[in-house]
Amino acid sequence: MLGRASVLVKPNQLETWDVKVADPEPGGALVSIVLGGVCGSDVHILTGEAGVMPFPIILGHEGVGRIEKLGHGVSTDYAGEELKPGDLVYWSPIALCHRCYSCNVLDETPCENTQFFEDASKPNWGSYADYAWLPNGMPFYKLPAQAQPEAVAALGCALPTALRGFDRCGSVRVGETVVVQGAGPVGLSAVLVAAQAGARDVIVIDGSPLRREAATALGASLTIGLDVAPEERRRMIYDRVGRNGPNVVIEAAGVLPAFPEGVDLTGNHGRYIVLGLWGAIGTQPISPRDLTIKNLTIAGATFPKPKHYYQALHLATALQDRVPLAGLVSHRFGVSQAGEALSLTKSGTAIKAVIDPTIT
Template sequence: MYGKAAVLVEKNRLETWDVQVHAPEPGGVLVRTILGGVCGSDVHILTGEAGEMPFPIILGHEGVGEITQLGAGVFNDYAGTPVKAGDLVIWSPIALCHRCYSCTVLEQTPCENSQYFEDAAKPNWGSYSDYAWLPNNMPFYRLPDGAQPEAVAALGCALPTVLRGFDRCGPVRFGDSVVVQGAGPVGLSAVLVAAQAGAREIIVIDGAQARLEAAITLGATSTVSLSLAADERKRMIYDLIGKQGPDIVIEAAGALPAFPEGVDISGIHSRYIILGLWGAIGTQPISPRDLTLKNLTIGGASFPAPKNYYQGMQFAARVQNQVPLAGLVSHRFSISQAAEALTVTKNGVATKAVIDPTIR
């Protein structure tokens, strides 16, 4: 049996391939992709901004799928929930080795031997595809009963990334003031988590009006347009919060100029959490003196742990009827339209784009 897949053959060159669909290995699972989330990181991978990739690769690291076949010995998901063919699942898309210092001592991701992609001609877990082949030891989780696939896919790997960031850098506390740079999926996830935690002010900066409007629906209290000058943006933020400035600033823009602005915006005794700059390789100037005078803590996080995918799925399922998560999915594309999906993600036209393999 063969299925379609969007394959990145080299930088800026996407092709649609017919790839062989393999039976699952012992301990593994074969799933039919229901929705493949399009992430800003995929744009950086496409353009080469994220560095050299092991081409050819099937794109897509966010997926909701339906189990079609269980490998030998598989009866439960990685949280102990019984599974069967027909169940909907998500998966943690990083193949960890479970035999290194990071895995066994630090219990951190990624590990020294993490595998993010497999050759497109081999059994593969990329989600821009008809089927995803999940190897033994790749955690997957059954969606709770009643969970909407679109609600889970809407924030994709962004919600696990935000949860990972708060794990590493400290949570939002009740009454905190929060500024979020960027209203893509990572920024929207930060808004959602901050709002649910009881933040008193949540101010979002972005240049796309549709994304700013989405942020309001998830709990943002104010928005600031990128069309304003940086000093005017800071003035507006401090007018809203007070002269002490924000307690937490979250970088979710994925653009290098956001970093020095985030340091500048940060308040006294505050935290600046870097989540979006994984794919933007480069440097930016800051004043180290600002860090000491503000008693500023800067931290970063990337590559969520499996538990963060589980937590994000459960979180989305719990709030899907309170906030319009499913409505964040603004654009759907076929596998052969993956390049278009990446374009609307890059230019901010899409709040959230997904690959829907049923579209032909």
């Protein structure tokens, strides 16, 4: 059996291939893609900004899929829920080795032997495709019966990333003030989690009116456009939250100049959590003295653990009727239209684009 897949042959060269669909290995699963999320990091991978990849690769690391076949010995998901063909699942796309120091001593991701991509000609878990082949050891979780696939896909890997960031760097406490730089999916996820945690103010900086509107719908109390100069943005924020400044600032912009601004914005005794600068390779100057005189903590997080995907799935399901999560999916594209989806994501026009294999 053959299926279509969007293959990145080299930077900026995307092709649609017919690839062989393999039966699952023992302990694994074969799923048909229902929705494959388009992530900002895919844009960095496409352009080469994220570094050299093991080309050719099938793009897509966010997915909701339907179980087609279960490998030998598989009768439940990775949370012990009974599973059968036809059930919908959501998976953690990082292939961990489970036999290294990071996996078994530190309990951290990624591990020393993490595999992010497989050669496009081999069984593959990329989600810009008709099918995804989930190897033994790649955790996947069954969607609750009432879960809306769009609500789960809307924040794809972004909600697990935000949960990972707060887990590693300190959660938002009731009454704290929060600033989020960027209102792409990671920023919107941070807004959602901060608002649900009881933050007194959640302030968002983003250049897109559409994304600022989405941030408000998820719980932002104030949004500021990039047409406002940085010094004026700072004044507006400090006027609102008080002279001590924000308790928490979250970088979710994915652009290097956000970093020094974020350090400057973070208030006394505050935390600056860096989540979006995975793909933007480079440096930016900051004043080390600021870290001392403001008693500042700067921390970063990347590559959510499997538990963060499980938490994200159930948080999205719990909130889907109260918060317009499914409505964040603004654009759908077929497998052969992945280039258009990435272009729209890069431009910031889309709140969330997804690959829908039913579109031809």
